[in-house]
Amino acid sequence: MKQQLIKAEKLINSGEYETAVAFLCRSGVPENTGVCELIALAYHKRKTTRGDVFSATVFAKRALEQGSSNPLMQQIIDASKRHDKQAAVSLAPQQYQLGGWNEHRKELEAPLPSCALSRLNGKTDHAKDFDWLDKNIPCQKACPAATDIPDYLAAIYEGRHEDAYLINLHDNVFPAVLGRVCARPCEAECRHGWDDLGDPVAICFSKRSSADFKQQNLVVLDKWFTPSGKNIAVVGSGVAGLAAARQLALLGHQVRVYEKHAIPGGMMNQGIPIFRLPREIIDREIEQITALGVEILCNTEIGKNLSLSSLIEQHSAVVLAAGTLRPNLLDLPGKNLEGISHGLDFLLEVNTTGSTTIGERVIVIGGGFTAMDCARTARRLGAATVHLEEDLSTITAPGSILRMPQGNVRVLYRRSVNEMLVTPGELEELEHEQIPMECMVSPVAFHGENGQVKSMQFVRTELGEPDSSGRRRPIAIAGSEFEIPVDTVLLATGQFPETDWIDDTIKADLLSEDGWLKSGADQITARDKIFAAGDFATGASSLIQAIGHAKQCVQAVDQFLTGQNRLKDYTQVKDVLGSDRIREMDAVALQKMPTIPLAQRDLPTEVDLGFNQETSIDEAQRCYQCHFKYEIDTDKCVYCDWCVKAKPRPECILKIKALNFDEEGRIVGWDIAETADEVNMIWINQEDCIRCGACVAACPVNAISIQKVSLVTEPIK
């Protein structure tokens, strides 16, 4: 027994109170005086709740009754007593302002710094509120065009595909296009895809379904302002140029877009294969822009047909959205051999003419969107010598990839899959289309015969420290060189803005010596009246990045033209009674995008079939609806902890000693309370909240409100 007491005391001294009590109870009912003394001591030392205080006194009393001479026992009993305040008291009902889900909040300033937003209801433009949006709606934050993703997914869930399309159209200009080929930065941030929470919502494909299941008429937005009398030239009709044009038109400006190619669309038309993006989809969404009065002049090359200086003279402002058309060619031995071409040229030719000449053995070098598109396009162009099984030959389309020899098209990339800038589905499709990919190999030289490339030499790599792009730098492994026989090499190794077309006088003002804009990725260039949008300023990125950049560019243009900020962002807060979600929706599996069988895969046939109406709703219900804010009214709360007991995540509801704020009043951290008396508030950590509503169901006093918080952009008239 003595040894047991010593061991228990050690446990108590090391702070393992509960273990000590359990240990002391193991040998029998706690009735021995020494055991009772130690149980009293354990609870007395912990003292985090009134339960501890009480437990300590129960066992201290018992110890004393049994003749304990330990002076601590009486001290424990004495310390448990709290005293009455006999002063005159004022009996007032508890006041609170936030209230619960069934109460309406007034449009007032938030009463406490701990409130999630600066106001209780209505519209606000405080930094704290935008910060809330940034941290709480990760998909929208990740979208360069700030698409209101939760709202359109809610619309799809309710079967309002029309509304979902409109939300998208407003925010990202090309919903049907992006619903197929967006780089989907949103999905990488989706809360549903966080550790242990499953797969992100298929946001991109849902966007496509909003376009697929709306009425197939043109959707023309209402303009925000009456005609301004200003006319603006946009150079380039890619997504950046067209997005800029659309926004400028909505602001009431007259816009003319100059395009050197025969058709508008930029990379949408020239780069992305038809089997990923049918052309009528592009045409329709461009038509929705021209319907606003935007003029597009094709076959008009600035610097040739018309100089940039004259453009500047004729217009109130010029937006340069000329994209990145100068290929990055590998400066390796043998680079001038026949059979080596840049992937963009290859795609442009195939996309424009429907064919091109390639050899039997094709290598694509690179690990981005262009590499994937080149490989999958080349796979559809293979040689005529095909051996098909009889039963397949009848059902297989003439240009199908199944008629091509497997393995003759392959992709090689110098980093690992982790560093690739593609969407996960694309890699799956590469594999599905039987295109081998080899990572961690870097090109060393081209070898040829009679001026024609015949093989390529590679070296294996390992990954070193991150480079300026943030990706780990490939380092060649000495002695690991190897050679691959090849007839065609497609370089998907990046591209830069083409600037040869800019007048020399302007060039000096606008560009640095390396050919990039002096203003970098900024929308405002080094010269008055000239603005830059999309890849031309940022370097090659994604469609959605270019659209987001162009939207910001237009804000700068409009400010330049009107001298004021005519579009303003607000945070809109609205009371709601519930989220219309049930917890089981979280467990619904990610819906797979149906695709056409390999036998039908050729150049013009779209691979992805799209969700049907039902699966689009199935998928949309998976969205947590992060725009809902669940917040406890700390003054209405009775601190019962029932929400804490019901919480699904370790950190979504916390017992807080203090919140930490920055100078703008934003919540930047917290201190956890250790004892009941230290708890200053029971607080929903909205960044970890998965909007399940379990807390609202558990709260016995209706102290938890639900509000919808949205980013709105409104014209100031």
Place this chain on the structure above:
Amino acid sequence: MKAQPELSQVEKDKLEINPDFDFREIAKRPFEDITPNELAMFKWSGVYHQLQPSFFMIRVVTPGGRMTTRQFNRAVNLAEKYAQNELCITTRQTLQFHWIRKEDIYKVIEGMAEVGITTKNGCGDVLRNIIGSSLAGAGPAQIGDSLKLIRLMADDDELQNQRNLPRKHKISVAPNNDALAQTLINCQGWVPVERNGIVGWKFHAGGGLGARPYLAKVIFDWVPEELVLAVTRATVEAFRRHGNRRQRAHSRLKVVVASMGAKKFGAVLINIMKEKDVLCLDQIEYAKDPTPSIDRMSINGEAVIPQPTLDKSIVRILIPRSELKTDQSRIISRLADELGGGILVFTNRQNIEFHDVPNENVTALLSTLDNAGFATDGHEHLPDIVACVGSTMCKMAISDSPEAYYRLYNALATDESYWKSIGTLRINITGCPNNCAHAWVADIGLRGTRTRNPDGGSTEGYSIFVGGKLSEAGKVAEYLCDIPTEELVPAVRKILDTYIKQRNDDSELFIDFCARIGITRFTSLVK
């Protein structure tokens, strides 16, 4: 497909875990091998994991709140051995053991079983201990034999083996139309009615407190006594069918009845009985008016209540904070044998009644009790405070309600002239919104809370509600104010002084005063 609601974890557990645990096996099993889901299902055997993880609470089942001294002695002996020398009386007229080790659970359960007391259905989503008036079988002006019906229900296998109800189910059977039986806060409330010498029963349903209180409605004005069990069973079946298993906070029968209305609920019961081929259903009369009309409590502070049976009386004692220490229990038990009728009844105000005390023993009993330190004065008055265990031992609690009890008791109940000047007054203190201590229906109800301190931390306190009652149609007490625990005594004193000063006269009861002035005026009076 749109996601469909699935069973909650509790509902799955109820289907997958056999609630009839072998506690001898549990005694041997390492604690870490008992899953949290199993632990939660211990409740079906009356076993509740205490706030202190090494200990359990065990609640027994005593239909009608009655125990023989033989049974009570067994409980006392077990408490002495395994429960730190203490028993607690609950507001549902039964006993609880605390501080039981996992290894000793079976010893308590088996020990009580040997004297005919079960713990089965002590807690959990089952039909709980059936209550009624503590005066049943002995008190004055009794109309129906409520004890007979309680026994019938307690022994009915169909009712007692309902181990998967949507939530707990509570029944009260009263011997007369007296608020003492708490008819209006039970899922089923049975009240006898006499017509032309024949006793039938008025059936109320849909009462229940918890965080969101509901008062029962009258469903049937008349149920022949021989159909009472059928209606009781049908009500449980209706609960099984219509109770919301999806949202535990809204799963009790009270929500079913409130959403259907009394008339429709009655029709549902009739249909269920038709399905079961119950005969003579046309003798059941639907309620003409669903509004209950329960008489006011017939007792008011009496220490001794004469029994209609010749030469016998009921003697009542107050049990401070419902806590029975072993030595006190032994005195009570001995006196019940030597001077009483060998029967003890636990009241819903957590006190004890000696029944069948021969009148010639009453004086001796009173003086012996007095000498032993038991109070017999103060029932239904300020000293008769009800409190749950609060944050001392319960996982759900916010405030230390036993401590609040002692604060009020020591400060206010010791001044006899003061509390007598107040008159009838029931103070109930509950540690959390679950309202186990029935604060919603007290004259003054205190519910545990905490309040944020602007300069850090929070302070334990109480929300004070006033004017609740269980008579007539009943009334849920209305919110008056919040008060920190350390200001509780002056706050309650202020409320009472205001009442004394503002009441029409000494005969205006606290509840009538509340009703007359209204909560808004009351609030301004105590500001």
